[in-house]
Amino acid sequence: MLKVAVIGATGAVGQEFIVALNRHKWFQLTQVAASERSAGKKYVDALRDPSSGILRWHNREEVPEYVKNMVVSKVDDIKPENFDLIFTALESDDAMVIEPKFAKTTPVISTAAAFRYESDVPILIPGVNDDQTDLLKAQGKNRDWKGFVAPLPNCTTTGLAITLKPVLDKFGIxxxxxxxxxALSGAGRSPGVIALDITDNVIPYIPKEEEKVQREAKKILGKFARNAITPADFRVSCTCTRVPVLDGHTETVFVETAEAAEPEDVKKEMLKFSKNVSIGKLPSAPKEYIVVHDDPTRPQPRIDRELNDGMTTAVGRLRKDTAFDNGIKYVLLSHNEKMGSAKGAVLLAELLKDKQIL
Structure with missing residues (x-):
C-alpha cells in the first residue's frame, strides 16, 4: 500500500477523492489537509457549516467511516516526504505555490491548471497518451525535484480527447x-450562489474554458519524442456553455478527418480502442472506456453519467457531417466529477504505479 495525502480535502473535488480512495487496493489515505478554518477539526466536523451546522457533503454516497474522525491538517503542516503520493484539489493560484513545494520530494497528481501548459509537464489521460509519462522524469532534471507534478486535463477536455484518440489514430484529423x-457541479458547490442564475437558463460563457480545451486537446493528442511534446496539428474550436444539469458534461463534436470515414467505421474504431485500451487491469478502470449508442436519444446525463461508476465516456448520434468533405459528428457525455476529476486522478495514479513511476 502506498501512503497518500489529499490537499483540499473538504471541497467538492476533495470529497470525490475521499470516496475514490475508500477501501482502495493500492493506496492508503493517511492524512487530509484543508484551509485554516477547517484545520484541527475532525473531517466530518470540518464539513459542517459553522453557522447552520448543516453538513456540506455533496456526494451521493455517505461520508466514508474511515475518514470521519481523521483530523484535518493545515497545508503548511504537511510533510510531503512522509508520503508516496499527494493528491491536490486546489485553485490554480494556490497550486502554483503549494505543488512545487511538495514535488521537491514527492509525486503530486493535481486537478488544477497551474502546470498544464509547461513544456516538461504532460497532461495525462490513462490509455490515451501513456507514452508521455516519460516526460515526468524530465521535471527532476529541469526543476531539481525528486517528485513531479502530473495534472489532469480540464474535465471538458477529457471526454473529447478520449473519443478523438481512435479517430486520429485511424483516419487523421x-x-x-x-x-x-x-454541468453545474463544474462551477463549484457554493450553496445557493448559482441557483437563480441557472434556473430556466443557459449561460453561454465559461471563463477560460474554451482556451483550455483548445490547448489541452492538441497537447494530449500530440507526438512525444526526445523529451518534448509536439502538439497535434489539427485545429480546434469550441464554445463552452453552462446548463441546468447536476453532473455530466455533454458535448456535440464535429470532426473533419484527413481520410474519408464512414460512421460505422468510426464506431468500430471507438469500440476497438475501448476493448484494447491498456488500462484494463487497473482497479479503477471501467469495463468499457467508450460506449457507442445506436439509440438517437442517447447519451443523456441523467441516464448515462454513472455508467461504470462515472468512468465511461458515452457516445451517440454518430453520423456524417455535410459541412466538411470528410465529416463526422457525434454527441458525447463524460462525468466531470469522476473520470474528469478525482477518480480520473486515482486512475492516473494507478497507471503510474503500474508503470513503476510511483
Whole structure:
C-alpha cells in the first residue's frame, strides 16, 4: 500500500477523492489537509457549516467511516516526504505555490491548471497518451525535484480527447469543432450562489474554458519524442456553455478527418480502442472506456453519467457531417466529477504505479 495525502480535502473535488480512495487496493489515505478554518477539526466536523451546522457533503454516497474522525491538517503542516503520493484539489493560484513545494520530494497528481501548459509537464489521460509519462522524469532534471507534478486535463477536455484518440489514430484529423453543455457541479458547490442564475437558463460563457480545451486537446493528442511534446496539428474550436444539469458534461463534436470515414467505421474504431485500451487491469478502470449508442436519444446525463461508476465516456448520434468533405459528428457525455476529476486522478495514479513511476 502506498501512503497518500489529499490537499483540499473538504471541497467538492476533495470529497470525490475521499470516496475514490475508500477501501482502495493500492493506496492508503493517511492524512487530509484543508484551509485554516477547517484545520484541527475532525473531517466530518470540518464539513459542517459553522453557522447552520448543516453538513456540506455533496456526494451521493455517505461520508466514508474511515475518514470521519481523521483530523484535518493545515497545508503548511504537511510533510510531503512522509508520503508516496499527494493528491491536490486546489485553485490554480494556490497550486502554483503549494505543488512545487511538495514535488521537491514527492509525486503530486493535481486537478488544477497551474502546470498544464509547461513544456516538461504532460497532461495525462490513462490509455490515451501513456507514452508521455516519460516526460515526468524530465521535471527532476529541469526543476531539481525528486517528485513531479502530473495534472489532469480540464474535465471538458477529457471526454473529447478520449473519443478523438481512435479517430486520429485511424483516419487523421484536420479540424474539430465542439460545443459543450456543462454541468453545474463544474462551477463549484457554493450553496445557493448559482441557483437563480441557472434556473430556466443557459449561460453561454465559461471563463477560460474554451482556451483550455483548445490547448489541452492538441497537447494530449500530440507526438512525444526526445523529451518534448509536439502538439497535434489539427485545429480546434469550441464554445463552452453552462446548463441546468447536476453532473455530466455533454458535448456535440464535429470532426473533419484527413481520410474519408464512414460512421460505422468510426464506431468500430471507438469500440476497438475501448476493448484494447491498456488500462484494463487497473482497479479503477471501467469495463468499457467508450460506449457507442445506436439509440438517437442517447447519451443523456441523467441516464448515462454513472455508467461504470462515472468512468465511461458515452457516445451517440454518430453520423456524417455535410459541412466538411470528410465529416463526422457525434454527441458525447463524460462525468466531470469522476473520470474528469478525482477518480480520473486515482486512475492516473494507478497507471503510474503500474508503470513503476510511483
Amino acid at each position: 484536420n479540424k474539430v469543432i465542439m460545443t459543450s453543455m456543462q
